[in-house]
Amino acid sequence: MTVTRAVTVLLEDRLITFTRAVGLLRRRNLPVRSLAVGPTVTPGISRLTIMIQSDEATAERAVQQLQKVVGVRAAAAFPARDGVSRELALVKVRATGERYGELLDVVQLYHASVVDDSPEAIIVELTGSEAFVLSCIRALERFEVLEVARSGAVALELGLTDAGARVPANT
Amino acid sequence: MREQLTGSQILCRALLEEGVDVLFGYPGGAIMPFYHALPEYPELRHVLVRHEQAAAHAADGYARASGRPGVCVATSGPGATNLVTGIATAHMDNTPLVAITGQVPRAMIGRDAFQETDIIGITQPITKHNRLVEDVEELAEAVHEVFTVAREGRPGPVLLDVPKDVQNQKLEYAGGANGSARGATGRREGLIGRPTPTALVEAARLIARAERPLIMAGHGVILSDAYDELRTLAEHTGVPVITTLLGISAFPESHPLHLGMPGMHGEVHVNRAIQQADLIIGIGLRFDDRVTGNLAAFARGAKVIHIELDASEVGKNVPVAVGLVGDARAILRELLEALEPRHCDAWRAEIATFVRPRFESFKGELSAEGILGAVEDASHGRCTVVSDVGQHQMWVAKLFRYQRPNTHITSGGLGTMGFAVPAAMGVVMARPGEPVWAISGDGGFQMNMQEIATMVQERIPVKMAIFNNGYLGMVRQWQQFFHGRRYSSTPIWSPDYVRLAEAYGIPGWRVERGDQVEAALRGALDHDGPALIEFLIEQEANVFPMIPPGASLSEPIESEAVTA
Numbered sequence: 001m002t003v004t005r006a007v008t009v010l011l012e013d014r015l016i017t018f019t020r021a022v023g024l025l026r027r028r029n030l031p032v033r034s035l036a037v038g039p040t041v042t043p044g045i046s047r048l049t050i051m052i053q054s055d056e057a058t059a060e061r062a063v064q065q066l067q068k069v070v071g072v073r074a075a076a077a078f079p080a081r082d083g084v085s086r087e088l089a090l091v092k093v094r095a096t097g098e099r100y101g102e103l104l105d106v107v108q109l110y111h112a113s114v115v116d117d118s119p120e121a122i123i124v125e126l127t128g129s130e131a132f133v134l135s136c137i138r139a140l141e142r143f144e145v146l147e148v149a150r151s152g153a154v155a156l157e158l159g160l161t162d163a164g165a166r167v168p169a170n171t
Numbered sequence: 172m173r174e175q176l177t178g179s180q181i182l183c184r185a186l187l188e189e190g191v192d193v194l195f196g197y198p199g200g201a202i203m204p205f206y207h208a209l210p211e212y213p214e215l216r217h218v219l220v221r222h223e224q225a226a227a228h229a230a231d232g233y234a235r236a237s238g239r240p241g242v243c244v245a246t247s248g249p250g251a252t253n254l255v256t257g258i259a260t261a262h263m264d265n266t267p268l269v270a271i272t273g274q275v276p277r278a279m280i281g282r283d284a285f286q287e288t289d290i291i292g293i294t295q296p297i298t299k300h301n302r303l304v305e306d307v308e309e310l311a312e313a314v315h316e317v318f319t320v321a322r323e324g325r326p327g328p329v330l331l332d333v334p335k336d337v338q339n340q341k342l343e344y345a346g347g348a349n350g351s352a353r354g355a356t357g358r359r360e361g362l363i364g365r366p367t368p369t370a371l372v373e374a375a376r377l378i379a380r381a382e383r384p385l386i387m388a389g390h391g392v393i394l395s396d397a398y399d400e401l402r403t404l405a406e407h408t409g410v411p412v413i414t415t416l417l418g419i420s421a422f423p424e425s426h427p428l429h430l431g432m433p434g435m436h437g438e439v440h441v442n443r444a445i446q447q448a449d450l451i452i453g454i455g456l457r458f459d460d461r462v463t464g465n466l467a468a469f470a471r472g473a474k475v476i477h478i479e480l481d482a483s484e485v486g487k488n489v490p491v492a493v494g495l496v497g498d499a500r501a502i503l504r505e506l507l508e509a510l511e512p513r514h515c516d517a518w519r520a521e522i523a524t525f526v527r528p529r530f531e532s533f534k535g536e537l538s539a540e541g542i543l544g545a546v547e548d549a550s551h552g553r554c555t556v557v558s559d560v561g562q563h564q565m566w567v568a569k570l571f572r573y574q575r576p577n578t579h580i581t582s583g584g585l586g587t588m589g590f591a592v593p594a595a596m597g598v599v600m601a602r603p604g605e606p607v608w609a610i611s612g613d614g615g616f617q618m619n620m621q622e623i624a625t626m627v628q629e630r631i632p633v634k635m636a637i638f639n640n641g642y643l644g645m646v647r648q649w650q651q652f653f654h655g656r657r658y659s660s661t662p663i664w665s666p667d668y669v670r671l672a673e674a675y676g677i678p679g680w681r682v683e684r685g686d687q688v689e690a691a692l693r694g695a696l697d698h699d700g701p702a703l704i705e706f707l708i709e710q711e712a713n714v715f716p717m718i719p720p721g722a723s724l725s726e727p728i729e730s731e732a733v734t735a
Contacts, residue, residue: 016303020295027296057486064483070300070320 004033004080004130005052005059006155009066010073013039013046017071021048024069030054030062034087034130034152045073049154051080051130078157085155089133090115091124094144103143110136121146129153176344178307178337179208182271184344185314187214191242193233193600194218195226199246200286202273204338218596218629221621223250225593227257228619231266232557232597235580238396240267240321241597247273248286251332252293256587259297261328263584264417265390267321268328270294274303276336291332299327307340325481326394364482366495366502374452374476374493375509381450383518384410385473387433387462390417390583391455391480391499398576400503401454402426407507409514411522413441415456417583420573430522434462435718436565440525442716442724447521448473455479455499458488459584468723478502530730532712536685539566539638542706546608546636547571549692554606555580555598559591559615562644565714567610589618595633596626606634606696613639613665623675626701634695635703639665640710648713652728653720668705679703 011017018037025032033051040047052059059077066075095103095117103122107114112126126136130153137148176184182205186194193216198206209217220226223245230241245254251272261268275284291301300320304313310333317329366374378384392401398421405412405428412422413430422429431438433445442464445451451473456462463469466488474492477485478499485494495502533539543566546554552574558567558581573579580598582590595609616637626633638644647661672679678698680691682705695702716727 016291019292023295061483061487064481068299068481068483 002053002055005054005056005077006080006083006085006153006157007050007052007059007062007066007075007077008155009048009050009075010040010045011048011069012071012073013044014071017069018046018048020069021066021072024065025050025062028062028065030058034150036087036152036154038154047154049152051085051153051155076157076161078155078161080155083155083157085129085153086127087130087133087153088125088127088151089137090149091126091137091140091145092121092147093124093140094120094146095122099143103140106139106142110139112136173343173345175341177204177208178310178333178340178342179205180211181307181310181342181344182314182333182338183208183212183215184346185311186242187212188346189314189318190239192216194242194244195220195229195233195597196244196271197223197226197246197250199248199250199273201247201275201335202244202250202271202333202338203246204335205244205271205273205333217244218600218625218631220593220625222619223253224256224589225596225619225622225625227254227268227270228260228587228590228593229597229600230270231257231261231264231268232580232594233601234261234266234268234326234597235264235594236555236577236598236601240269240318242269242271244271245273246286247275247290247335248288250286251290252288255293255297256585258294258328258330260582260585260587260590262297262299264582265326265394266328267326269317269321270328270330272330272332273338274332274334277305277334278336280334290330294330297328298330301330301332303332304334304337307337307342310337310342311344364496366497366505370493370495371502371505371509374495374506377450377474377476377492378408378410378452378506378510379513383444383448383521384408384450384452384515385430385444385448386410386412386452386454387415387445387456388412388418388421388454389415389456391478392418392421393455393577395455395480395499397454397500397503398422400500400507404503404507404510407512408510409516409519410452411444411515411519413445415459415462415583416568416581418456419568420575420577420579423574424572425574428519432568433724434459434464435720436569436714436716437718437724438569439527439716439727439729440522442718442727443525444522445470445473446723446725450474450476452476453478454503457484460488463488463724464718464726465721465723468725470724527729530715532715532731533709535709537683537688537706537708539563539708539712540570541685542636542638542688542708543567543570545688545692549689549696550606550608554578554608555602557581557591557595557598557607557609559609559611560586560588560645561612561615562640562648562712562714563610563612563638566638588615591615592619592633592635593622595635596622596629596631599631599633607632608634608636610636610638612644613637613641614643614663617663617665620671623672623677623701623703627675627677630700632698632700632702635701637668637703637705638708639668639705640708640712641665642710644712645714647711648717651711651713652717668703672703677701677703679705681705681707683707
């Protein structure tokens with residue numbers, strides 16, 4: 001069944017390893033929705049989160065292929081609904097006098113926060129699922145959105161799982 | 172005090188520690204320090220090719236014939252990019268190839284220096300692993316890492332890019348101890364899985380109950396040296412054996428259980444057996460599109476047991492009932508223990524009724540079958556055949572009767588024209604004293620015929636056979652069948668090959684009639700050194716049967732009769 005799935009990869013934090021992993025996604029023609037990469041608590045190891053729209057077999061094959069990349073320490077996949085996925089967005093909105101209050105109402109409604117309040121424009125920070133972030137950005141589009149920076153989603157599977165501890169599955 | 176060695180000397184030592192005895196290469200600016208050190212290590216024989224592509228193919232041929240990594244060396248920039256086709260060839264066919272390239276000095280990397288190219292970026296999708304050496308401290312370890320990766324598990328090509336100044340850096344060298352491969356190896360060993368007992372039991376149950384089972388043996392049987400196990404399994408169960416293009420010579424062709432090659436140019440009875448089968452035991456193959464034809468119509472009545480080293484291959488192209496992930500040899504042994512002897516006589520008798528008389532496309536007396544039969548006879552079956560790509564490749568695959576393991580070498584996955592002549596040089600180096608035939612068409616031969624000079628200079632006795640039909644034959648055949656006989660850019664002129672041979676100082680023969688074949692073969696084999704025979708074959712002979720691209724295995728074109 002085609003659903004949104006998270007593929008999480010622990011890999012050496014070198015550009016060459018990252019390039020190899022991402023290059024593989026391109027070469028195998030995977031339906032990538034977003035990519036996010038950042039450090040982990042283990043020095044020298046990064047975590048790459050890839051959100052894809054695919055069936056289970058495609059996601060599992062991606063995992064097996066990623067596991068073959070030298071520098072990749074572990075990889076796992078799970079349907080997004082079996083985990084928590086969050087994305088962060090920064091949205092720069094033009095703040096004009098008469099609609100400023102209305103803008104703050106929207107920010108409050110989405111439990112977002114204003115992280116910069118410059119004279120001409122404010123920056124709104126919001127965090128949530130991809131759908132939540134999209135809905136909030138849409139609401140902010142009632143004002144003049146100048147720039148949007150989205151992080152791409154990061155995700156963790158519910159319960160007692162640990163991508164780093166997973167061993168490659170053998171049929 | 173330990174010795175101070177240069178990076179180049181360390182590279183040579185590390186290669187020796189890896190058991191390397193021959194390198195195929197070509198010097199140039201960024202690899203000169205390495206070539207400066209090379210004469211200090213006479214155990215490393217260097218074969219100077221005439222084009223870096225040939226170095227990669229020769230190293231590939233060496234690896235395929237010996238089972239050990241083959242090594243090629245080139246300079247930065249054009250030297251490195253010339254290796255690319257050879258590396259991609261090895262990647263598609265899972266050959267342990269180690270490419271070593273010079274790189275511009277570290278301080279110049281990224282500045283578009285003279286002969287700088289991002290060979291790491293270029294070869295990333297066609298290598299199993301590649302690595303830029305950033306300091307002499309990591310050089311020996313990097314060499315051992317890339318060799319380990321090339322060899323282990325499902326083999327494949329690797330590339331090591333060594334900046335010129337790293338080759339000149341000095342270090343106190345402690346020997347092999349420096350070179351425990353970094354992290355990667357231990358973890359990756361875990362990837363060579365073992366099938367679960369349940370999966371083995373299920374596979375054995377399917378084999379015991381099948382009425383129309385088939386074994387499809389691929390390159391993995393050769394790579395894992397599982398010839399005896401394959402043969403024992405077949406004989407124990409009576410299951411007929413199909414060998415894919417790269418699986419040819421994994422099973423003796425004189426064996427009553429041997430069926431032939433499947434797929435686009437497979438025999439009609441083989442493809443029909445696949446379509447009628449209720450069980451396919453695939454061993455070390457990837458169910459390539461040239462084997463399956465239209466996937467949706469492939470073996471619809473068959474369950475598939477897939478024995479495969481690489482878990483990501485299982486279920487990639489065909490749905491699998493049982494996947495047995497691991498080394499083919501070990502799995503076949505375990506499977507045998509779980510299987511009672513049985514036979515498949517009724518099924519084999521049924522397959523025998525599928526056999527169709529072979530349509531002979533050659534009208535004259537000089538046919539592919541006649542030539543290849545004579546090659547076999549003249550070599551007393553004790554030779555290795557390296558083919559190029561095209562019509563002759565299919566004839567060589569189908570008409571030669573392979574008896575001994577791993578005696579058929581060809582570029583299967585990438586289908587690289589120009590492969591045979593340089594690859595055969597590597598095969599000769601791996602199997603000295605055994606006749607090695609490089610069989611090419613007139614197109615493929617002209618892609619790398621410059622290597623005759625290498626054979627002469629390095630005394631590499633490749634026996635070259637050219638099937639000259641004046642066309643790029645396979646493309647012409649497709650034009651005949653699918654493009655209304657518009658022979659666009661397929662007629663190809665050839666030089667006088669006998670005089671070409673003469674120019675290189677080697678014997679050459681032109682064979683135009685059947686009665687000239689034997690003398691030419693005898694002459695070439697008796698000559699102590701490289702030799703060349705040109706066979707002037709019929710211009711528009713075709714390879715039959717043929718499954719049109721995109722069609723199912725049930726829709727073969729069997730003869731000229733259907734030509735539009």
